[in-house]
Amino acid sequence: MSDSSNDLPDKSNPVAKSVTANGHIQDKLIKDSIANSQDISAKAQARNSAINATLETPAANDFTQAKDLPVGTPQGQQTIAPTDSAAHSSNDSADNSKGETTASDKAAAVKAALFHERDDINNPHTPDTDGEEKTHFGYKTVNKAEKQARVADVFTSVAKKYDIMNDLMSFGIHRLWKRYAISLSGVRAGQHVLDIAGGTGDLAKVFSREVGKNGHVVLSDINAAMLEVGRERLINAGCNNVDFILANAETLAPFEDNSFDLVTISFGLRNVTDKDAALRAMHRVLKPGGRLLILEFSKPIFEPLSKAYDLYSFTALPLMGKLVANDSESYKYLAESIRMHPDQQTLKQMMEEAGFENCDFNNLTAGIVAVHRGFKA
Template structure:
């Protein structure tokens, strides 16, 4: 079922027009861009690094293949895949995030045999690349901020070659009793305070916490991936659903 509507969409716990959501999400990531990776370390107690390593192992990037890393602005996932020899196009709707990634790319020491990196300003709902272009499509902690997720999934399917693979890692709510209450307290109350202290921006991290709660749980999102045309879909659950790695293939 399409998410499109002529009325309103969710921006955290608020209801706004689609155009307003796009603008507001852009403001959030422009605000946090320079502190984004530091905040990831602080908010996840460094666990995001292990999750990202695990994600890339699932993707299995190969030397010479072409991968589109959507919403990958600061390059965390792209660098890992390029180090394995893949040619990665880092795409993001937010130019400030792309600028941070490009700066990091210039500063890093590339591994021998590393693939190429290209940074491209893109809207996940309307990608400018031709159909059947990429061997893999990745999106990490980004699709929950897309206004119409069904459009983004359709675009992911379109730009992949037959046999191409889709991988997404995203936050949601956890099913673990006990941990769920701690996670809720942490995400809704402590995260915004950390955002204020570290990034000088509590409101953006309050939105990010709310967006996690609004994102579909793994079974529902897996159904959305299948509805876009992907087969052999799978959801790998981490921390009782607080994080999930989704995958599917285009045939």
């Protein structure tokens, strides 16, 4: 058995002294490394907690702040401004603590909670504003206050499969319809464009390229699921002059008067509860000399085609919806909503009553679709 003293370094030996010193340095480096790692971990944990707290804040959202418009914000800075509903609620609570509220106060509080001019995706049609007034949801008759939520359910359901279904339902012809509508838009470099109910961004993507770096495009939709699909698609395509705004077509409340050179709405007007109000809002946000372009399903002008189209719409479309999107009812509603939409001449008259001038329309595919155009004086 060896002497244990032989295992210890000889402190009188220079080599042994060097080994000991190196050992101390290594120990110090290890301790410093551990301490540094712990410090980095603590900072990372604190940063993650801060990020999570931000994401959990109710006011956080994925879309652009309405208060920043019409000047475009860089993509990534896309959180919507907090609504004033919370402020209204707190003020009402303070008033209640002072005494009993009147019936008018309660009615005002309910209205404020449901709709505010800067909280534009909420429903302007409530039992308080519209009572039991009726409208259509496809072939069904519903209260005006109900329609917006019902339409929202439809498009939330179909959002992920919307583009695929458009290709299947129209055999790809919808791309030609949109291309023709864009050719009538007169869009030029440097202009400001609002695409209402723009959903997955087909038109906005083209407008982004046409207006260029000095122009600006706003893709708006009332449905967050549809808008998120469009947002992801356009960001991936490198469209860095586009903002994404949740907005109700009936009011377009986030947008100032005389803000846009061109306003478009493609296959969205038929889903709006109050189309007259929407047309007036579009007229308001257009600049003088600005142009409105509406691409929408309409009434076929060839009777044999109309019958075949009806047969296709009410048999094939719900079946495709069931097979592809697992939702036949939504596509049944879409077919019904087309039939309930105003025909070409009626929509032209509605545009004129909203203040548009030089209104005209072009039938596509024998009137299955029409492009309406009007100008603001």
